[in-house]
Amino acid sequence: MRTILIVGAGQSGLQLALGLQSQGYELTLMSNRTADEIRGGRVMSTQCMFHTALGHERDLGLNFWEERAPRVEGLGVSVAGPSAPGGHPRVVDWVGRLDGHAQSVDQRIKMAGWMETFEQRGGQVVIHGAAVSDLDVLIRKYDLVLVAAGKGELVSLFDRDAARSPYDTPRRALAVAYVHGLGPRPEHPDVDAVRCNLVPGVGELFVMPALTTSGRADILFWETVPGGPADAFQGITDPSEHLERVLELMEHFTPWEYARATKVELTDVGATLSGRYAPTVRHPVGRLPGGGLVLGVADVVVANDPITGQGSNSAAKCAAAYLESILERGDRPFDEEWMRTTFDRYWESARHVTKWTNAMLAPPPEHVVNLLGAGSAFPAVAHRIANGFDDPSDFENFFYEPEKTAAYLDGVREEAEAAEAEAEAAEAEAAADDVAAADDVAGADDGAEVDDHAPEAVRSFR
Numbered sequence: 001m002r003t004i005l006i007v008g009a010g011q012s013g014l015q016l017a018l019g020l021q022s023q024g025y026e027l028t029l030m031s032n033r034t035a036d037e038i039r040g041g042r043v044m045s046t047q048c049m050f051h052t053a054l055g056h057e058r059d060l061g062l063n064f065w066e067e068r069a070p071r072v073e074g075l076g077v078s079v080a081g082p083s084a085p086g087g088h089p090r091v092v093d094w095v096g097r098l099d100g101h102a103q104s105v106d107q108r109i110k111m112a113g114w115m116e117t118f119e120q121r122g123g124q125v126v127i128h129g130a131a132v133s134d135l136d137v138l139i140r141k142y143d144l145v146l147v148a149a150g151k152g153e154l155v156s157l158f159d160r161d162a163a164r165s166p167y168d169t170p171r172r173a174l175a176v177a178y179v180h181g182l183g184p185r186p187e188h189p190d191v192d193a194v195r196c197n198l199v200p201g202v203g204e205l206f207v208m209p210a211l212t213t214s215g216r217a218d219i220l221f222w223e224t225v226p227g228g229p230a231d232a233f234q235g236i237t238d239p240s241e242h243l244e245r246v247l248e249l250m251e252h253f254t255p256w257e258y259a260r261a262t263k264v265e266l267t268d269v270g271a272t273l274s275g276r277y278a279p280t281v282r283h284p285v286g287r288l289p290g291g292g293l294v295l296g297v298a299d300v301v302v303a304n305d306p307i308t309g310q311g312s313n314s315a316a317k318c319a320a321a322y323l324e325s326i327l328e329r330g331d332r333p334f335d336e337e338w339m340r341t342t343f344d345r346y347w348e349s350a351r352h353v354t355k356w357t358n359a360m361l362a363p364p365p366e367h368v369v370n371l372l373g374a375g376s377a378f379p380a381v382a383h384r385i386a387n388g389f390d391d392p393s394d395f396e397n398f399f400y401e402p403e404k405t406a407a408y409l410d411g412v413r414e415e416a417e418a419a420e421a422e423a424e425a426a427e428a429e430a431a432a433d434d435v436a437a438a439d440d441v442a443g444a445d446d447g448a449e450v451d452d453h454a455p456e457a458v459r460s461f462r
């Protein structure tokens with residue numbers, strides 16, 4: 001049986017290792033941390049994963065936490081208006097229903113659990129932070145070496161693909177806090193959703209439910225414009241101070257979210273994370289000093305900013321694509337051409353994620369502002385944008401080009417008007433029937449009423 005080394009025990013490395021293991025491949029997994037170190041360490045992500053990516057885990061029977069993790073049924077967008085007394089007002093507010101639910105399982109739980117499962121099933125785990133020189137020696141022992149080590153130092157093996165990497169500096173500073181005690185969301189208290197709060201010129205605040213090491217929690221995640229008014233986490237090492245800063249920014253820029261957060265506390269000592277990196281696409285094949293070739297996986301080759309919450313989704317899709325490619329290869333050599341074709345298969349989905357994510361990092365053009373605003377008036381728009389998080393290729397149809405956005409919104413408006421006219425006609429017909437019936441039964445009233453007083457966001461969700 002073919003022997004494979006995977007360096008890096010994250011979403012992509014472990015998913016691929018477990019997938020190959022189940023097909024009888026002889027796997028070695030190299031991780032710079034033990035399962036216990038990962039579980040007891042610092043949070044690494046907000047890791048919200050949508051339907052398609054969760055499907056890849058289900059296909060391999062790896063959805064161990066699905067029943068315990070909150071089911072994220074919606075995705076909402078709020079936009080803050082210009083500063084006013086009492087904080088920034090909210091000028092856009094909607095939530096769209098996800099066709100399949102999303103979930104966020106703390107990577108500390110998932111990676112530690114998957115690593116233990118891999119070992120229990122007979123896989124070999126080597127705890128070692130691999131250097132290029134190690135790989136130069138190890139490559140002789142394996143049919144294939146995959147580098148799935150995230151944004152760590154091993155990326156130096158893979159050249160930056162300038163044509164696919166429009167930014168060479170970080171576009172956002174990231175600050176995450178996992179908390180307990182967030183109050184219910186008044187707009188839709190019974191529905192768990194990821195909420196994206198956009199504050200023009202300042203950044204974005206994401207709020208999402210998750211399963212963490214101490215049970216259900218919520219994640220508060222600021223993405224702030226470097227050098228902007230909320231770029232305020234550099235040099236903070238104390239977790240309490242970090243949370244205080246997160247809340248101060250919420251109070252000022254997103255008071256509607258702060259109102260729920262006055263009693264929150266950190267879930268544990270490792271509940272905070274901050275940092276920044278430049279989004280980068282790399283060439284997929286790395287050449288070791290001795291001439292051996294290694295194939296990059298997921299973040300190693302496509303590291304997008306987390307503003308669209310896609311990295312873990314992409315890592316799952318990458319692992320699924322590579323798994324298929326390896327299985328199809330059979331006994332033939334894993335040569336350079338195969339490596340490039342394998343990456344291309346992944347790039348087919350990753351290119352859409354990269355395009356959309358990089359677009360979201362730039363100030364939004366007018367047609368995108370209009371599109372986001374239309375989500376409040378038209379549930380169909382909210383629904384379409386929300387489900388784009390699962391399949392970003394759909395944004396090609398209505399997001400990037402002003403003409404396509406306008407055509408899409410015209411179509412939605414026409415459909416809404418037609419539906420309204422139909423409803424009015426039905427109402428008029430029912431009223432005529434009622435008048436006729438009143439001649440026979442005086443005082444008849446079925447009590448049915450449309451709740452026109454429900455807040456807009458809730459009506460949109462239905």
Ligand SMILES: Cc1cc2nc3c(=O)[nH]c(=O)nc-3n(C[C@H](O)[C@H](O)[C@H](O)COP(=O)(O)OP(=O)(O)OC[C@H]3O[C@@H](n4cnc5c(N)ncnc54)[C@H](O)[C@@H]3O)c2cc1C
Pocket residue numbers: 007008009010011012013030031032033044045046047048049128129130131148149150151152153154174175176273297298299300306308309310311312313314315
């Ligand atoms: C703040 C933040 C929020 C995010 N939110 C989301 C989100 O909501 N949704 C989403 O889909 N994505 C999100 N992401 C992105 C997502 O977490 C990553 O894209 C995803 O984890 C990448 O998976 P991976 O397998 O490529 O690498 P990783 O998950 O980074 O795993 C790499 C592993 O390799 C190990 N390693 C590194 N170097 C070595 C070495 N030399 N030897 C051995 N082991 C090594 C690391 O310790 C790590 O365990 C977020 C990221 C950040 C930073």
